[in-house]
Amino acid sequence: MEMVANFISDVSANPLFYLLAFVTIASALCVVTLKNIFHSALCLILTLFSVAGLYILLHAEFLAVAQVLIYVGAVSILLIFAIMLTSQLASRKIVQSNEQVTVAIFVCFLFLLVSIGSLFNTYWNGINAPLPDNNILTIGILLMTDYVLPFEVVSIVMLAALIGAIVLAREERS
Amino acid sequence: MELTGIFKYLYELLAATGLPEVWVDIIALIAAGVIVFGFLALVALFLVWLERKFAGHAQQRPGPMRTGWHGWRQTIADAIKLLQKEDIRPTLVDRFVYFWAPVVVFVAAFMAYVVIPFGEGLIVSDLNVGILYVVAITSFTVIGMLMAGWGSNNKYSLLGGMRSAAQVVSYEIPMVIAICSVILFVGSLSMVDIVQSQAKIYQWYVFRLPFGPIAFIIYLIAGTAETNRTPFDLPEAEQELVAGFNTEYSGMKFAMFFLAEFVNMFTVSAIGATLFLGGWQGPLLPSWMWFLGKTMFLVLVLMLFRWTFPRLRVDQLMEFAWKTLIPFAFVNLILAAVMKYSGWFNW
Numbered sequence: 001m002e003m004v005a006n007f008i009s010d011v012s013a014n015p016l017f018y019l020l021a022f023v024t025i026a027s028a029l030c031v032v033t034l035k036n037i038f039h040s041a042l043c044l045i046l047t048l049f050s051v052a053g054l055y056i057l058l059h060a061e062f063l064a065v066a067q068v069l070i071y072v073g074a075v076s077i078l079l080i081f082a083i084m085l086t087s088q089l090a091s092r093k094i095v096q097s098n099e100q101v102t103v104a105i106f107v108c109f110l111f112l113l114v115s116i117g118s119l120f121n122t123y124w125n126g127i128n129a130p131l132p133d134n135n136i137l138t139i140g141i142l143l144m145t146d147y148v149l150p151f152e153v154v155s156i157v158m159l160a161a162l163i164g165a166i167v168l169a170r171e172e173r174s
Numbered sequence: 175m176e177l178t179g180i181f182k183y184l185y186e187l188l189a190a191t192g193l194p195e196v197w198v199d200i201i202a203l204i205a206a207g208v209i210v211f212g213f214l215a216l217v218a219l220f221l222v223w224l225e226r227k228f229a230g231h232a233q234q235r236p237g238p239m240r241t242g243w244h245g246w247r248q249t250i251a252d253a254i255k256l257l258q259k260e261d262i263r264p265t266l267v268d269r270f271v272y273f274w275a276p277v278v279v280f281v282a283a284f285m286a287y288v289v290i291p292f293g294e295g296l297i298v299s300d301l302n303v304g305i306l307y308v309v310a311i312t313s314f315t316v317i318g319m320l321m322a323g324w325g326s327n328n329k330y331s332l333l334g335g336m337r338s339a340a341q342v343v344s345y346e347i348p349m350v351i352a353i354c355s356v357i358l359f360v361g362s363l364s365m366v367d368i369v370q371s372q373a374k375i376y377q378w379y380v381f382r383l384p385f386g387p388i389a390f391i392i393y394l395i396a397g398t399a400e401t402n403r404t405p406f407d408l409p410e411a412e413q414e415l416v417a418g419f420n421t422e423y424s425g426m427k428f429a430m431f432f433l434a435e436f437v438n439m440f441t442v443s444a445i446g447a448t449l450f451l452g453g454w455q456g457p458l459l460p461s462w463m464w465f466l467g468k469t470m471f472l473v474l475v476l477m478l479f480r481w482t483f484p485r486l487r488v489d490q491l492m493e494f495a496w497k498t499l500i501p502f503a504f505v506n507l508i509l510a511a512v513m514k515y516s517g518w519f520n521w
Contacts, residue, residue, distance in 0.1 A: 038271070039270070042321065061301065061302060062303055065303045068310040068311065068313070069306065069310040069313065072313060072314070073309075073310060073316075077313070080317070080324075081340070081343075084320070084323075084335070084336050085336070134302060135302065136302055136362075166497065166500070170497070
């Protein structure tokens with residue numbers, strides 16, 4: 001508890017945190033409320049980018065860059081690409097409607113409660129320890145020692161996806 | 175911050191005025207930004223001129239000749255013309271997206287220069303994620319292009335934007351893998367570390383046989399595709415798409431796209447020089463001259479590509495990325511790992 005409180009007071013001392021938090025929340029709200037699905041996708045990019053900013057405030061530069069590289073650079077682009085390919089969605093005449101606002105708000109509220117609950121019930125290992133000089137080196141060493149099994153499993157899944165993409169591309173021609 | 179030379183002088187000058195440290199930091203950073211921006215704007219103007227002259231001579235004609243010596247004032251005149259032009263906005267564009275698209279492309283083009291080492295100590299900030307930061311931040315260019323393509327409400331723009339997205343996402347993979355094989359050898363993502371590991375000419379990664387030259391060629395091809403230059407200029411194929419994603423833009427907004435394109439070309443060359451040609455390392459001459467010389471060499475190679483190769487077809491483009499470059503890049507990465515592990519060429 002005390003560690004979390006210390007941590008929160010550390011973060012909340014930085015005015016940039018409030019700016020980033022505001023942008024994150026505002027753009028996230030835009031994602032679900034805007035009528036135009038393309039605008040929603042752009043707002044999602046802004047949300048993901050400002051989350052990357054929050055990571056930088058926490059001195060997790062590698063995580064921030066990975067966030068931008070994967071979510072902004074690849075996932076969002078594919079999302080926009082899919083919107084553009086769906087000709088009916090791309091025309092501005094079709095507006096997005098959400099008929100489950102009440103249910104969604106309720107579920108979000110529940111999720112908020114769960115998040116806050118788990119925030120205060122987690123033992124934050126090493127939160128008071130000073131950061132290592134070279135974050136990335138430490139991450140790399142951890143991935144190759146303590147977390148080598150999950151790391152390898154993820155690698156194989158990704159390799160399978162990549163080979164799958166190549167196979168699909170090859171089939172199309174014949 | 176690692177600032178030397180002009181930056182350090184500026185920093186000390188500001189510190190001497192007795193301002194609070196926060197303000198000195200902020201002013202020094204803004205000054206560094208303005209210097210880098212001014213330098214890049216000049217470089218872009220020069221590159222536009224160079225491209226025209228190169229195109230001219232490649233096609234057996236002199237290129238611009240009338241304004242100034244060999245037409246050196248031509249791009250300045252063009253820049254002034256673009257500044258004065260009326261900003262035409264079609265009625266049915268998506269105003270918000272249409273307005274912000276050139277801004278996103280323009281800013282993304284300049285963001286990479288935070289970590290590019292122009293010379294020994296001449297770097298705005300030596301981030302520990304260096305090269306990965308460049309790869310991540312340049313992906314914003316695609317988003318800007320997609321915004322321009324979609325926001326313009328024009329089918330040619332839309333097609334151009336979609337082609338650029340498909341192309342850049344595909345070619346990013348071999349490019350990152352080629353960069354990875356260099357990172358593997360350096361053992362660090364920091365741009366300064368990468369340059370420092372190539373102190374001698376035989377240590378340049380392009381000369382580390384056999385993986386170096388292959389990685390360099392893959393990087394150069396993928397880099398050409400990332401900057402949407404011929405033979406990979408499908409997003410703006412003039413004969414098919416009018417002008418591609420920027421068809422509906424005019425005046426200053428068009429100029430921003432145009433400038434960003436040349437800045438991106440310079441970025442790809444600068445990163446290539448840093449990763450494979452030893453960056454600012456070199457004897458006798460000052461380090462920044464070596465950096466600029468190597469970068470300009472790569473710029474000329476990219477220009478040579480543009481004026482000597484015909485454009486690829488869409489399906490050829492995708493096949494080339496997925497069936498040729500990516501498998502080669504992966505095999506090359508494994509080769510690099512084996513070399514690193516066995517200590518072969520590990521000087």
